[in-house]
Amino acid sequence: MSKHFETKAIRTQTERSQHAEHSTPLFLTSSFVFEDAEEMRAAFAEEKKMNIYSRFTNPNATEFVDKMVALEGGEAGYSFATGMSAVFNTFAALLNAGDHIISSDSVFGSTHSLFKKFLPKWNINTSYFPADDLDAIEALITPTTKIIYAESPTNPGVQILDMEALGKIAKKHNLLLVIDNCFATPYIQQPIKFGADLVIHSATKLIDGQGRVLGGAVVGRKELIREIYLFARNTGPSISPFNAWILSKSLETLAVRIERHCETALRIATDLEKHPKVNWLKYPFLKSHPKYELAKKQMKLGGNIIAFEIEGGLDAGRNFLNNIKMCSLTANLGDSRTIVSHPASTTHSKLSDEEKSAVGITNGMIRISIGLEHHEDIMNDVLEALS
Numbered sequence: 001m002s003k004h005f006e007t008k009a010i011r012t013q014t015e016r017s018q019h020a021e022h023s024t025p026l027f028l029t030s031s032f033v034f035e036d037a038e039e040m041r042a043a044f045a046e047e048k049k050m051n052i053y054s055r056f057t058n059p060n061a062t063e064f065v066d067k068m069v070a071l072e073g074g075e076a077g078y079s080f081a082t083g084m085s086a087v088f089n090t091f092a093a094l095l096n097a098g099d100h101i102i103s104s105d106s107v108f109g110s111t112h113s114l115f116k117k118f119l120p121k122w123n124i125n126t127s128y129f130p131a132d133d134l135d136a137i138e139a140l141i142t143p144t145t146k147i148i149y150a151e152s153p154t155n156p157g158v159q160i161l162d163m164e165a166l167g168k169i170a171k172k173h174n175l176l177l178v179i180d181n182c183f184a185t186p187y188i189q190q191p192i193k194f195g196a197d198l199v200i201h202s203a204t205k206l207i208d209g210q211g212r213v214l215g216g217a218v219v220g221r222k223e224l225i226r227e228i229y230l231f232a233r234n235t236g237p238s239i240s241p242f243n244a245w246i247l248s249k250s251l252e253t254l255a256v257r258i259e260r261h262c263e264t265a266l267r268i269a270t271d272l273e274k275h276p277k278v279n280w281l282k283y284p285f286l287k288s289h290p291k292y293e294l295a296k297k298q299m300k301l302g303g304n305i306i307a308f309e310i311e312g313g314l315d316a317g318r319n320f321l322n323n324i325k326m327c328s329l330t331a332n333l334g335d336s337r338t339i340v341s342h343p344a345s346t347t348h349s350k351l352s353d354e355e356k357s358a359v360g361i362t363n364g365m366i367r368i369s370i371g372l373e374h375h376e377d378i379m380n381d382v383l384e385a386l387s
């Protein structure tokens with residue numbers, strides 16, 4: 001019988017060395033040795049599964065990605081130095097000049113820059129559909145379209161996209177569905193079950209969960225991962241063994257951490273929604289969320305990101321940040337430390353008001369990434385800043 005999530009996250013482990021260690025050690029080595037010419041030949045011919053060089057594979061990188069594969073329910077995977085190298089290598093390995101991507105308009109900032117500024121250098125262009133209107137996708141499909149790309153929940157607007165519907169559209173038109181599952185983690189949702197061909201992660205966020213290291217992974221169909229692996233092993237976006245070691249250890253506690261993140265987020269969202277200075281609040285597991293039913297269907301828990309609007313626009317948003325005492329003002333999210341941010345004056349300051357509202361951002365909007373501190377201390381900090 002297939003093991004449960006928590007067990008796979010702990011017991012998927014690289015082979016023990018001659019020292020019979022219980023916990024996987026750190027393999028800081030750039031290369032691996034062979035017994036003789038025949039073994040070396042077989043390793044290079046891929047007849048014998050062995051590590052050759054840490055740009056290709058390393059025991060720590062393999063253990064980390066094997067866990068990700070087990071948790072996402074994929075066939076294979078490859079790990080990367082960052083989430084963005086996972087995103088870029090996926091496109092670079094699978095697309096040719098002239099190919100076309102259809103993406104949700106609400107994607108991570110650097111992914112957006114990749115679509116707008118860099119992929120067009122190789123004549124790979126992207127069309128966008130509104131994250132809340134999947135019916136717009138089919139009209140964007142052209143003979144050169146290869147990939148549908150999306151995130152759910154989105155950041156910072158906390159929109160929810162119907163992954164099963166995306167999977168059906170992709171299948172009907174013979175396109176690849178690629179989902180960035182960073183905000184949910186495989187504990188909350190497994191996009192492959194809904195029809196995704198590939199799932200991308202920035203492990204920097206909830207997977208590390210303690211704001212220490214950067215990392216990324218792509219998990220999914222074997223033949224696609226093979227293409228991505230061959231591209232990556234020749235271009236070198238490999239994860240460091242140290243970061244992979246940290247991330248593999250982090251996965252051992254992912255389930256308990258996510259449970260607590262989400263329990264605290266739901267409590268705080270429920271209370272904060274009633275505050276007189278809060279115009280609106282979005283959290284997937286509150287009935288007030290426009291996609292509440294869908295969120296309940298495709299997610300196990302509501303996640304750790306809350307978005308809300310403070311009465312008073314841009315100034316009120318900035319004032320709130322200036323009066324926060326404990327929570328951190330930083331560019332990360334998914335940390336054990338609660339993080340507050342004001343997208344309109346920072347990450348999304350270059351967008352017009354119309355562009356902002358299209359991705360669910362308003363001038364008075366605050367995003368909170370709920371950490372693992374006690375819920376009363378987080379709530380008190382937020383309440384004091386609001387008053």
Ligand SMILES: *Cc1c(COP(=O)(O)O)cnc(C)c1O
Pocket residue numbers: 082083084085108110111151155180182183201202203204205214215216
């Ligand atoms: C942070 C993030 C990335 C990029 O990850 P890095 O590890 O910072 O390169 C990609 N997608 C999403 C949704 C993210 O939040």
